Amino acid sequence: MPKKIVVFGGNGFIGSYLIEELLDHGYHVISADLTPSKYVDDRYYTRCDILDKAQVTALVEGASIVYNFAGFANLDDAIANPTKALELNVMGNLNILEACKTHHVKRFVYASSAYAMSDKGSFYGISKLTSEKLTEEYYKKFGLEFTIVRYGSVYGERDYHNNYIYNLLKQSVATQEIHHSGDGEEIREYIHAADVAKLAREIIESDDFINEHIILTGVERMQRRELFEMINEILGGSLTINLNDDGYHNHYKTTPYSFHPTRSKKLVANPYIDMGQGLLDCLKDIEENQPND
Numbered sequence: 001m002p003k004k005i006v007v008f009g010g011n012g013f014i015g016s017y018l019i020e021e022l023l024d025h026g027y028h029v030i031s032a033d034l035t036p037s038k039y040v041d042d043r044y045y046t047r048c049d050i051l052d053k054a055q056v057t058a059l060v061e062g063a064s065i066v067y068n069f070a071g072f073a074n075l076d077d078a079i080a081n082p083t084k085a086l087e088l089n090v091m092g093n094l095n096i097l098e099a100c101k102t103h104h105v106k107r108f109v110y111a112s113s114a115y116a117m118s119d120k121g122s123f124y125g126i127s128k129l130t131s132e133k134l135t136e137e138y139y140k141k142f143g144l145e146f147t148i149v150r151y152g153s154v155y156g157e158r159d160y161h162n163n164y165i166y167n168l169l170k171q172s173v174a175t176q177e178i179h180h181s182g183d184g185e186e187i188r189e190y191i192h193a194a195d196v197a198k199l200a201r202e203i204i205e206s207d208d209f210i211n212e213h214i215i216l217t218g219v220e221r222m223q224r225r226e227l228f229e230m231i232n233e234i235l236g237g238s239l240t241i242n243l244n245d246d247g248y249h250n251h252y253k254t255t256p257y258s259f260h261p262t263r264s265k266k267l268v269a270n271p272y273i274d275m276g277q278g279l280l281d282c283l284k285d286i287e288e289n290q291p292n293d
Contacts, residue, residue, distance in 0.1 A: 004028045004063045005204075008050055008096055009070030011037035013160035014111065014151070017197035018067065019044060025201060032059050033070070039158055050092035053099075060099035065204050068096050069111040071127075074162045078124035089127035090134070097138045105144065107204060110135045112150045114215065132213075139211055147209045149200065152217030155278060156193030157285040165190070165227075166282050172231055173286055176239055183245040184225030191218035192278045195269035203267075214267050220275045234279060 005022055009015045010031025016039040022029045023044070031040050032048035048055045050070045060066055071088035072078045078085035093110065100108045115121030116128035138144040155165035172178055199216055203209045222230075225243065232239040 003065060004030070005065045005067070006030045006032055006059055006063045007067045007069060008032045008048065008056075008092075009068065009073075009111070011035060011040050011045060012069055012073065013156070013158060013163050014073075014154055014193050014196055014200075015067075015069040016040050016158060017156060017193040018069070018200050021194075021197035021201050030059060030063075032056075050095055051087065053095050056095045057099040057102060060096070060103050060105060063103065064106045065109065066096065066100050066105050066107075067109045067111065067200070068093055070096075072124060073113075075115060075122060075124040077162075078127065079122050082123040085123050086127050086130075089124075090130050093131040094134055097134060097144065101138060101142045101144050107210065108135065108138075108144055108146045109200065109203060110146060110148045112148050114150050114152045114217070116150060145210050147203050147211070148213045149203065150213065150215045151196065152215070153188040153190045154193050154196055155190055155282070157278070157281040158193070159285070159289065163193075165279070166286070169231060169279065169282050170286050172235060172239055173283070178228050178231070178239055178241045180224060180228065180241075180243050181245075182224060182243070184223060184228065184243045186224045187221060188224065188227075189217035189219070189221045190227075190275055190278075191216060191269065192273035195272050199267055199269055216267055218275075219269075219272060222275075230276065231279065234276075234283065 005027050007015055007018055007029065010019045011033035016037055019029055019031050019040050029044055031045045033045065034047065034049060036042060036045055046059060048059055050056055071092050072085040097108065110131060112128045112132055115125035116132055118125055132148050135146050135148060139146055155163060157166065159166060168178065196216055203214065228241045232241065
């Protein structure tokens, strides 16, 4: 009998890739989410509100592994609605931890963010860091083993609100323009969501990551302006790139790291999906999903 795995937020951007990865490797998977997704077969989907303790507890029963990808996953959304962000990201995670403790889950994997280590993270970073501390405390007090995964700049060829590069490409194709609120000097290490999903699966298949903090970012370190120039070249050099430098103060420029006492290990995909190929795959999906005239 394959292991039962529950992925809260499994119909979201990264979660949908993880569901596919786990199914491909023979796991019995439940995607627990508020809304259906065209990227996750309804056979594996169960509607669940992580603020509903009874729903969460019932779903976790019999699971050996639980992932939490649910809640707010966007810094700007959290700044716009801090109360909801903290409710979902902290209290929702607490409900999942409690269910894992109740049902003696073997390991809990928490999807955190690089902003948990940053003083640039505002309410989003605070909510992620708080949930990291709660996760650590459930191990200390109740023996619930965990892996905390801090994600950097993830992209992929699926149409989600928090898939920055896909939305940037869609805007570029539609308007022939790129508008960016920063100066373009910001550095990011992009990683494809399929690589993230592969590493997220490998984490549960090894004891090396028990009670560890893992950073998952890409190996392709580039400035935002370099990304824009790459997109422009792929699209034939026809784009107008506007760097406004007027509203990017909530985001880190070079590194998310501020002083933080918990040491993390960096995990890198090898092999990994090349950035240029990843952009082409995104553009292909955008083209295929354009409405017909």
